[in-house]
Structure formats: C-alpha cells, structure tokens
Amino acid sequence: MSKKKISKDALLIILLLVILAFQLYRLIDLDIPYNTLSSELYLAHGVQDTASMNFVTDIYLDYRFFDTIFEATLLFMSVSGVLYFYRAKEGE
C-alpha cells in the first residue's frame, strides 16, 4: 500500500517538473514576441469598443465577462457552503 503511494507521488513530481521546464523555456530570450495577437487587439480597439479608459476593467467586464460570472459564482458558493456546514453542525 505504501509502495503505491510512493510511486504516485514520484509520478506527480516528475509531471510537475516537466511543466516547469516548458514554462522556463520561454524565459531564455524575452525579446522574442510570442503570442501577442490578443494583446495587440485589446490595446488597439479597447477604448473604442468598450467605454473605459482602464484596460483591466475593459478585459474583465467586456471581453472576458464570462470568467467574471464564474468568479462571482465561486464567492457565492463558498459562503453558502460554509453556512451549510454550520447548520449541519448546529443541528447535532
């Protein structure tokens, strides 16, 4: 039983190191522009499409509003989950 757990932990660590290697590969040369299509689009058309001078607000309230809805849902679910466990404990 403990041998299975050791090999699972080792596999997880190796996978995480592989992901870290992929991320660090990009830092070899920071001057190469890589995947800037969406950032150029947002900076060029941001003020005209939405009506805000703040590009961060632009992105999280207009271009990527779907993620903001899930953020609000997450806050809501965490509060209701804590209330549920408090009620369950009180009823004992």
Added chain:
Amino acid sequence: MGNSTILKIISLVVFPFVILFGLIIIVNGDLSPGGGFQGGVIIATGLLLLIFVGVEKVDEIDRILKYEKFLFLALLAVSMLSVFTKGDFFTNFISSDYPIEIRRLYLIALNVIIGGKVTLGLYALILIYMKDGGSYDV
C-alpha cells in the same frame, strides 16, 4: 474586546470615511485601478469594524444572503440585456452610436452590483465564523 469606550467612539468616527473610500473605489472602477471586487472588500471591512468593537449586533444572517442572491441574479440580468439590442451575449447593451459618457453607465452599474455582492458575501462569511466559534457574542 467589547467593553472599551475609546474603541467604540474612535470606530464610530472612522467608519464613514472607510465607507466613502470604498464607494469611491467602486464607482470610479473604469477610470482608475479598483472596481467592484476591491471596493467590496473595503466596505465589508468597514462594516465588520463595528461588529468587532461591540457597537452592532446581527440576528439574521439569512436576510443578508437573500439580498446577495438578488444581486447575483441582477448581475446576470443586466449583462444579458445585450441579447435584445445587439444580438450578442455579455456585452454592452447601449449601441456604439452614443458617446462614451453614456456608454460608461453599463460599466458603472456592473461595478456597483459586483461591489454590493462581494460586500454582503464577505460580511456574512465572517459573521458565520464568529457565531460558530462561540467566543464572540454576535
């Protein structure tokens, strides 16, 4: 912690400034750094200040959560209004013919709704933890 007169008086003096600061950060969310989430946490901190020193007591947490549910549904409703005017989900429902000052109202409305939702959620969360601990008499 609940019986000090100096703390009660000073917190009553500081409380309106904290609420005002949070409201400025929420409403100016599209011109300066800030927005709904940040301002909501600030206002929740101001409201919790009065609970900690013993000036306020809260009896029903369910009512606070009922208002939070309404605000969440209002957030979804305001963002889905753009289906009728532009044919597209989750975007500004005022068309692009109007100047920027009128189109800003959508962003301000969204920021205020999100700010209220985060305030009520955090307020209720800390109150539940305090009731559960048993040492504070909330």
